[in-house]
């Protein structure tokens with residue numbers, strides 16, 4: 471093993487720019503090289519087995535690293551038809567099959583058509599573009615603006631970054647798309663209303679959304695986009711009334727509702743979809759990540775029956791979908807997704823996400839009782855959690871970066887990989903975790919937190 475990886479060790483950090491990484495930092499502290507994955511564990515270049523509390527690092531390897539039916543489906547599809555475009559005129563069989571499967575599954579959300587992409591950012595870009603086009607097809611071309619939530623994350627294309635509500639992902643790339651506006655999100659720990667009651671905060675946020683639409687002029691707003699549970703921004707579970715009321719506001723104002731389910735899709739929230747969790751029928755759903763268990767880059771933008779009717783009833787050239795990716799509906803991705811969806815359903819991972827999510831939440835609350843630096847524990851709705859580390863609980867002062875880094879390293883040393891984002895520790899493990907794995911995660915976090923003082 472050592473000889474085989476010698477050049478990798480030597481080159482590590484030299485020739486690679488990593489996503490979401492400072493290049494200088496990466497040269498000083500080269501990344502840990504991961505060389506294997508088995509079950510819910512990763513194996514690093516030093517041969518250490520680490521429990522992956524992030525499902526692949528990015529909330530996507532929901533069924534773990536050893537899902538044989540998906541691997542076989544990919545291999546078989548590579549043998550049969552490794553690639554063919556899905557642009558006008560031809561399409562692969564697996565792509566057709568997947569569109570049927572996914573629309574059947576999202577019938578309760580009112581979805582009617584699937585447009586396939588290569589990932590989450592592509593799915594969001596597709597939704598934003600189709601939203602504008604929908605209004606044009608209807609003859610309402612003044613509806614072009616987008617509204618979204620502060621603290622949200624919607625990917626890195628210019629459109630997605632423009633609706634993302636976090637300066638970190640926006641500032642280096644500004645100016646972004648004109649006509650994008652942000653309103654307060656239902657984040658009880660930190661919000662501009664200084665309101666910690668989730669129901670009251672939901673009221674305030676709904677009023678803020680209505681006020682923003684009125685200020686912009688409802689006739690100029692194309693769509694509102696939201697994550698049913700804000701994920702990458704720090705796991706904010708809204709009050710149960712929130713998304714349904716957003717739906718009502720959108721309906722009253724002729725604004726489309728886009729559910730960015732890139733994280734919440736396929737069981738992570740304990741429900742199959744975040745929209746289903748809140749009982750909402752959006753106009754579009756953005757999917758990616760767990761759609762192929764992370765084994766193949768793939769995504770989808772689903773559109774509702776109502777939107778589909780408008781496009782399909784129009785003979786005008788405005789309804790021509792002048793949008794698509796070389797890898798839209800990739801046959802291997804579609805085959806991977808078909809196998810993933812079958813396994814996801816067969817294993818009923820949403821129920822396990824719910825049960826293990828509650829267990830993890832209790833464990834984290836236990837840590838909060840023990841460690842003063844745990845300012846906030848978020849999650850409790852499936853397997854998506856964050857803890858926010860502070861040096862002063864009352865003032866909510868973020869814990870210093872070097873202390874957070876020390877904690878992060880100690881957690882890894884204790885055998886668990888977690889993600890650190892600013893002063894937050896984010897947990898998004900595979901949905902097939904067993905109770906003992908949760909105990910292992912909580913123990914490793916305790917070991918890490920105890921290094922702070």
Ligand code: PMP
Nearest residue numbers: 589590591623624625730732733
């Ligand atoms: N939307 C949401 C809600 C996401 O969490 C992400 C990725 N974390 C994206 C969009 C972008 O997806 P991708 O990284 O696959 O482009």
